[in-house]
Amino acid sequence: MPVVQVEAVRKSFGAVEVLKGIDLTVERGEVIAIIGRSGSGKSTLLRCINGLEVIQAGRIEVSGHRLDASGKGLRELRKDVGIVFQSYNLFPHLRVGENIMLAPRVVLRVGRAEARQRAEEALAEVGLGERFEAWPDNLSGGQQQRVAIARSLAMKPKVMLFDEVTSALDPELTGEVLATMERLAGHGMTMLLVTHEMAFARRVATQTVFMHQGKVWELGPSEQLFGAPQTPELRQFLGSGLK
Amino acid sequence: MIRTFSESEFLFIVASARWTLLLTVLALLLGGALGFVVALVRTSRLAPLRMLAAGWIGMIQGIPVLMLLFLSYYGLSLAGVDMPPIVAASVSMALYASAYLGEIWRGSIQSVAWQQWEASAALAMSRAQQYRYVILPQAVRIAVAPTVGFVVQLVKNTSIVSIIGVVELARAGNLVNNATFAPFKVFGTVAATYFVICWPISLLARRLEGRLHARRPG
Ligand SMILES: Nc1ncnc2c1ncn2[C@@H]1O[C@H](COP(=O)(O)OP(=O)(O)OP(=O)(O)O)[C@@H](O)[C@H]1O
Ligand SMILES: [Mg+2]
Numbered sequence: 001m002p003v004v005q006v007e008a009v010r011k012s013f014g015a016v017e018v019l020k021g022i023d024l025t026v027e028r029g030e031v032i033a034i035i036g037r038s039g040s041g042k043s044t045l046l047r048c049i050n051g052l053e054v055i056q057a058g059r060i061e062v063s064g065h066r067l068d069a070s071g072k073g074l075r076e077l078r079k080d081v082g083i084v085f086q087s088y089n090l091f092p093h094l095r096v097g098e099n100i101m102l103a104p105r106v107v108l109r110v111g112r113a114e115a116r117q118r119a120e121e122a123l124a125e126v127g128l129g130e131r132f133e134a135w136p137d138n139l140s141g142g143q144q145q146r147v148a149i150a151r152s153l154a155m156k157p158k159v160m161l162f163d164e165v166t167s168a169l170d171p172e173l174t175g176e177v178l179a180t181m182e183r184l185a186g187h188g189m190t191m192l193l194v195t196h197e198m199a200f201a202r203r204v205a206t207q208t209v210f211m212h213q214g215k216v217w218e219l220g221p222s223e224q225l226f227g228a229p230q231t232p233e234l235r236q237f238l239g240s241g242l243k
Numbered sequence: 244m245i246r247t248f249s250e251s252e253f254l255f256i257v258a259s260a261r262w263t264l265l266l267t268v269l270a271l272l273l274g275g276a277l278g279f280v281v282a283l284v285r286t287s288r289l290a291p292l293r294m295l296a297a298g299w300i301g302m303i304q305g306i307p308v309l310m311l312l313f314l315s316y317y318g319l320s321l322a323g324v325d326m327p328p329i330v331a332a333s334v335s336m337a338l339y340a341s342a343y344l345g346e347i348w349r350g351s352i353q354s355v356a357w358q359q360w361e362a363s364a365a366l367a368m369s370r371a372q373q374y375r376y377v378i379l380p381q382a383v384r385i386a387v388a389p390t391v392g393f394v395v396q397l398v399k400n401t402s403i404v405s406i407i408g409v410v411e412l413a414r415a416g417n418l419v420n421n422a423t424f425a426p427f428k429v430f431g432t433v434a435a436t437y438f439v440i441c442w443p444i445s446l447l448a449r450r451l452e453g454r455l456h457a458r459r460p461g
Contacts, residue, residue: 050365078367089362093380102376103366148362155366 001064002027003159003190004049009058011041011048018044020214021058026159031191033201033222036211037237042194045211046161049192050081063158079107082152083161086168088144090136090151096123097132100151108155115154122150125187126180142173146180153184160184162193198238202226210234248425256432259415260440262329266401266411269333271394274340281345283374286352296345303342308403311335316407332404336397343393351386352378384455391448395441412436 004026011019018041026032034042047053049060051067051074060067065077091099100119104110110118123129126146136144145165152160162181166174178197182204185191195201201208201222208225210218210233218225218234229235246252285296303311315338316331355378363377405414416433420426 052361052365075367075369078365081365083365085358085362087358089356089358091359091362091377091381093384103363103368106372106376107367151366 003030003063004192005059005061006045006049007059007061009045009048009060010056011044011053012056018214019048019055022214022216024209024216024219026190026192028190029188030207031185031189031193031205033205033208034192034194034211035196035198035201035208035237036217040211041214042211043163046083046163046192046194049161050078050083052083075107079155080158081161082149082155082157082159084145084148084152084163084165086164088136088141088148090144090147092136094136095132096128096134096136096139096147099136099147100154103151104154118154118156119150122153123147125153125184126150127176140173141169142176145169145177149177149180149184159190159192162191162195164194164196166195166197198226210237212237245424246422248419248423248428252419252423252429253432256412256415256419256429257436259410260412260436262409262411263398263401263413263437264440266329266332266336266404266409267394267398270336270340270397270401273333273337275344277337277341278344278348281341282348282352285345285349288370296349300342300346300349303338304346308335308339308400309406311338312404312407328404328407328409331407332401332409336401336404339400340393340397344390347389347393348382348386351382351389354385355381384452387448387452387455391444391451395444398440398444399437 002025004024006022006024009019009022010017022041022045024032024045034045036042044053048055049062055067062077063080065073065080067073067077090096091102094102097116097119100122101112101115104115104118105112120129120132123132126149128143128146128150131139131143131147136147139147149160149165165181166177169177174197178200181191181193182200185204193201193205203222205222207220208222209216210225210229210231212218212233218229218231225234226238229238281296281299284292285300287293287296312332312335315335316328319326319331359377359381360373363373368376401411402413405411405417408414410418412433416429420429423429
């Protein structure tokens with residue numbers, strides 16, 4: 001059974017239809033990159049998948065949790081979906097370790113010892129094992145973003161969504177976050193990531209989706225999609241994006 | 244007969260500060276509790292609730308405290324509820340505080356970055372958990388300074404209840420002055436007593452703010 005199933009999803013903001021019937025399936029362990037122009041609906045699609053936006057039509061199913069226009073079962077679904085944004089959004093009043101332990105403790109109701117163990121494991125996974133006691137403000141942007149990833153990982157999600165997580169970072173900090181994501185992919189995490197890092201998408205993603213005007217315009221194994229784009233829109237996008 | 248301003252007059256004035264303090268504390272406890280509810284309702288997801296709280300704030304802020312006082316004192320006694328002036332005074336000061344504190348705290352809650360709501364929602368937290376663990380702890384820091392500023396105002400504004408016969412600090416000063424005609428000594432004492440109450444509050448606020456920020460270096 002696929003981890004994420006998106007069927008004929010439509011989403012409008014007011015009169016503007018941003019997603020015009022999206023179909024997408026993410027199998028377990030798959031890493032899918034989403035590329036496309038600004039405004040093509042990439043972020044909106046990710047936000048719909050964990051219910052931050054309510055869809056108007058279609059169906060979204062994540063590891064057995066159904067999400068429809070009614071918005072029921074939202075919290076159950078979110079326990080299985082991690083999302084990391086461009087801005088890290090750490091909780092500034094909590095230390096790094098507390099940031100990560102909070103949701104497992106209060107949402108999943110795991111004990112203190114287990115929450116701590118989850119946090120330590122997640123921090124180690126993102127290469128920040130020694131920063132448990134640090135304050136978010138004292139970390140670099142790249143480190144904060146890795147803590148944000150760890151905070152999601154500690155919920156043991158079935159799928160992780162990443163929305164341009166390196167876009168706010170200086171180039172020299174981008175690498176460490178991409179390396180963290182690549183390591184996650186290597187450990188079998190199911191991932192759906194919006195990115196402008198084409199080389200990264202081509203190398204790490206098993207499949208790549210090209211979104212254009214609110215539709216899945218082209219979809220295929222990354223090597224094929226980048227190597228032999230089928231549509232003029234994708235050829236143009238890659239041409240302008242890579243030069 | 245003119246009395247001299249002696250130790251007993253001085254002590255009478257200083258001792259009357261207990262009513263000022265009692266009023267302030269009651270207004271803060273009752274008004275704070277109500278104001279907290281007002282702030283939560285004001286930031287609710289349901290528009291009718293938000294409007295209700297906004298209406299409350301607007302109404303109380305639009306009425307002079309003096310009218311609140313008259314309404315609670317004369318209004319309720321006309322309605323057959325017989326209550327001592329200090330109760331009416333506490334009720335009206337609490338209503339007054341609820342609107343101002345509610346508004347201050349609404350502002351504090353809303354000045355927490357909206358991404359904090361989104362990040363905590365994405366971690367599957369309920370609305371109550373978001374408030375409890377993410378939003379309110381940050382809002383408290385923002386709220387300290389304006390809240391204390393309001394408390395200092397509140398201490399001074401309690402003087403208004405002298406009108407319905409509560410002998411608090413300002414009223415005590417008036418009484419003593421009428422008997423001694425020593426306004427400089429009398430009101431000097433009154434002013435000094437207000438200062439002795441308000442100054443530590445401001446100091447405490449500075450300490451508190453310092454500590455809240457120390458917990459988050461950066
Ligand atoms: N909350 C909103 N209200 C109204 N319009 C919105 C909202 N969020 C997004 N939109 C609009 O929806 C369209 C798609 O936005 P979206 O953020 O999904 O694009 P994107 O592909 O992620 O672009 P980018 O690469 O710039 O991040 C845009 O035209 C945007 O202006
Ligand atoms: Mg986007």
